[in-house]
Amino acid sequence: MTEKRSLRDSGCPIAFGLDTFGDRWTLLVIREMLLKGKKTYGELQRIEEGISTNILADRLKHLESEGIIEKEQDAENRRSYLYTLTQKGRDLAPIIIEIVLWSGKHDSRPSALREVLHKIKTDRAGFTESLIKGRA
Amino acid sequence: MTEKRSLRDSGCPIAFGLDTFGDRWTLLVIREMLLKGKKTYGELQRIEEGISTNILADRLKHLESEGIIEKEQDAENRRSYLYTLTQKGRDLAPIIIEIVLWSGKHDSRPSALREVLHKIKTDRAGFTESLIKGRA
Numbered sequence: 001m002t003e004k005r006s007l008r009d010s011g012c013p014i015a016f017g018l019d020t021f022g023d024r025w026t027l028l029v030i031r032e033m034l035l036k037g038k039k040t041y042g043e044l045q046r047i048e049e050g051i052s053t054n055i056l057a058d059r060l061k062h063l064e065s066e067g068i069i070e071k072e073q074d075a076e077n078r079r080s081y082l083y084t085l086t087q088k089g090r091d092l093a094p095i096i097i098e099i100v101l102w103s104g105k106h107d108s109r110p111s112a113l114r115e116v117l118h119k120i121k122t123d124r125a126g127f128t129e130s131l132i133k134g135r136a
Numbered sequence: 137m138t139e140k141r142s143l144r145d146s147g148c149p150i151a152f153g154l155d156t157f158g159d160r161w162t163l164l165v166i167r168e169m170l171l172k173g174k175k176t177y178g179e180l181q182r183i184e185e186g187i188s189t190n191i192l193a194d195r196l197k198h199l200e201s202e203g204i205i206e207k208e209q210d211a212e213n214r215r216s217y218l219y220t221l222t223q224k225g226r227d228l229a230p231i232i233i234e235i236v237l238w239s240g241k242h243d244s245r246p247s248a249l250r251e252v253l254h255k256i257k258t259d260r261a262g263f264t265e266s267l268i269k270g271r272a
Contacts, residue, residue, distance in 0.1 A: 007160060007164070007185045008243070008245075009185075010184040010185045010248055011184075011245060011247060011248035012167070012184060012185070012247070012248040012249055013235065013236045013238075013239030013240055013243060013247050013248070013249050013253065014163065014164065014167050014232060014236060014239070014249070015160075015164065015184075015248075016239040016243045016245075017235040017236075017238055017239045018160040018163055018164070018235075019160075022158070022160045022163060023158075023160070024151075024154040024155075024158045024159070027150065027154055027158060028143070028150065028151065031148070031150050048146040048147075048148060048151075049143045049145075049146045049148075049151055088242050091238055091241060091242065092238060094234045094237070094238070095231060095234040095235055095238060096150060098230045098231040098234050099149065099150050099153040099154075099231055100150060100153075101230070102149075102153055102227055102228060102230070102231060103149030103150070103152040103153045104149055105227060107144070107149060107152045109144075109147060109152075110147060111147060111148070111149050112146055112147035112148040112149070113148055113149050113150070117149065
């Protein structure tokens with residue numbers, strides 16, 4: 001997203017947030033990591049919506065530079081990298097949860113995240129906490 | 137955003153949400169209407185981050201087609217239109233609020249929405265309700 005000029009100069013917290021994660025692919029990559037526990041480039045590339053390898057590489061680089069994810073060499077496979085959410089990244093959980101709830105209310109089609117919606121509706125505080133603490 | 141293919145076919149509620157409002161400018165236009173009560177094209181064009189008239193026109197059209205806003209002729213000035221958020225649009229308030237909170241935690245610069253952040257921290261339930269019900 002380096003091609004776009006920065007919105008955050010306005011000092012608005014919403015603009016700051018959108019600079020960091022306000023892109024469709026960026027948020028879907030965060031979804032894969034936060035809700036599906038994906039950690040490798042290969043796993044992240046197998047995304048239901050289909051993502052091109054250059055978009056994925058660009059978004060991972062952006063998320064790393066924003067401190068949302070960390071990249072480290074895989075100890076078990078030194079040719080591979082593992083991507084994990086930082087605390088700043090896991091703190092996005094409440095935003096993701098509100099998006100799931102909003103769509104649950106306004107999208108009449110059956111949802112691919114029915115289980116997640118169920119968890120939110122059954123024990124929202126506990127589920128949010130487990131995502132923020134990285135225990136989900 | 138008609139130029140982009142639809143993510144929502146995956147059935148994922150996050151993809152559905154991102155199709156609807158997952159664009160930086162789209163969310164900033166919603167911010168202007170929800171938090172600043174803007175109603176006219178001219179008001180919406182005076183946005184801190186600067187928005188080109190073709191992007192604004194495109195996003196308003198998109199938001200109308202998604203049922204997030206309604207457009208009606210201004211009774212007092214028949215050459216002008218008024219844009220208002222629908223219930224589906226006002227229901228985005230909790231997402232906006234979570235973005236403000238996340239940025240409040242992770243952006244160290246002084247915020248342009250300090251007053252909003254203060255309202256959220258003082259009476260989050262009441263403030264959210266007032267936005268959802270259109271009484272803010």
